[in-house]
Amino acid sequence: MRNLIIPLLVCIACAVVVSITAVTVRTEQIANVENEKRNKIISAAGIEITEDKVENEFKKITTLYVDFRSNEFVSVEAKYDHLKAVLKSDLSEIVPKDKDIAILKRRENVGPIYVWANENKEVERVVLPIRGYGLWGTLYGYLSLGSDLNSVNGIEFYDHKETPGLGGEVVNEDWKAIWKGKLIYNQDGGVELRVVKGAAKDEYQIDGLSGATLTSNGVSNMINYWLGDEAYGPALKKIKEHIKNS
Numbered sequence: 076m077r078n079l080i081i082p083l084l085v086c087i088a089c090a091v092v093v094s095i096t097a098v099t100v101r102t103e104q105i106a107n108v109e110n111e112k113r114n115k116i117i118s119a120a121g122i123e124i125t126e127d128k129v130e131n132e133f134k135k136i137t138t139l140y141v142d143f144r145s146n147e148f149v150s151v152e153a154k155y156d157h158l159k160a161v162l163k164s165d166l167s168e169i170v171p172k173d174k175d176i177a178i179l180k181r182r183e184n185v186g187p188i189y190v191w192a193n194e195n196k197e198v199e200r201v202v203l204p205i206r207g208y209g210l211w212g213t214l215y216g217y218l219s220l221g222s223d224l225n226s227v228n229g230i231e232f233y234d235h236k237e238t239p240g241l242g243g244e245v246v247n248e249d250w251k252a253i254w255k256g257k258l259i260y261n262q263d264g265g266v267e268l269r270v271v272k273g274a275a276k277d278e279y280q281i282d283g284l285s286g287a288t289l290t291s292n293g294v295s296n297m298i299n300y301w302l303g304d305e306a307y308g309p310a311l312k313k314i315k316e317h318i319k320n321s
């Protein structure tokens with residue numbers, strides 16, 4: 076009996092240590108993921124990241140929430156997480172197949188718009204979360220628009236499953252730099268910006284990623300979906316109207 080007690084106690088002690096470590100590491104992991112997202116939001120906005128800057132820049136952001144079903148701005152709980160909302164049937168809905176160009180399957184009912192405004196309350200830039208399927212999985216990122224809400228300020232991806240050197244080039248600094256200043260909406264208000272195969276020929280086009288047309292198409296599709304009428308398009312129009320009238 077005595078021979079069993081000591082190994083048993085050692086086992087219990089080990090289990091306790093492993094559990095505590097797992098919980099601590101998990102909390103740290105969640106904090107790191109959140110931090111990484113905040114860095115990418117700042118970076119997409121074209122602001123250079125330094126340790127103290129992230130906190131300060133985040134204080135300047137006003138987060139508006141838009142209900143994609145009504146296109147109304149709504150208030151939500153401070154801890155609202157739009158990605159987690161996708162998993163809850165009362166906070167998200169199935170995207171009809173004919174509209175699901177970004178292959179989302181489900182879309183949260185409410186999405187955030189991160190707005191930078193100056194002291195005179197003039198909008199300087201906005202950042203929108205975007206996501207959509209590439210070749211191997213969903214790419215998650217942010218797109219930033221300038222004060223005209225039509226030109227691109229920057230793009231960042233914080234999670235994807237594309238192949239390094241092919242679709243994984245979505246995170247290539249040179250490729251991301253091409254996006255700056257490109258235009259999104261055409262004269263009729265439709266989303267015109269897209270990633271083309273080969274070299275861009277006008278201000279609505281982004282050079283395709285070579286050997287990665289499927290990822291490139293995925294990026295075009297997610298831009299089309301999130302900037303279009305089914306998602307942020309109507310809310311951006313409202314903000315533009317507001318800017319024009321103020």
Ligand SMILES: Cc1cc2nc3c(=O)[nH]c(=O)nc-3n(C[C@H](O)[C@H](O)[C@H](O)COP(=O)(O)O)c2cc1C
Pocket residue numbers: 210211237238239241242243284285286287288289290291
């Ligand atoms: C192992 C492997 C990984 C690939 N990874 C990607 C990828 O991440 N993104 C992509 O668009 N195409 C990828 N492709 C290539 C696609 O199958 C397809 O050939 C390509 O998208 C076509 O692009 P292109 O017309 O520019 O050559 C991969 C192919 C192989 C064999």
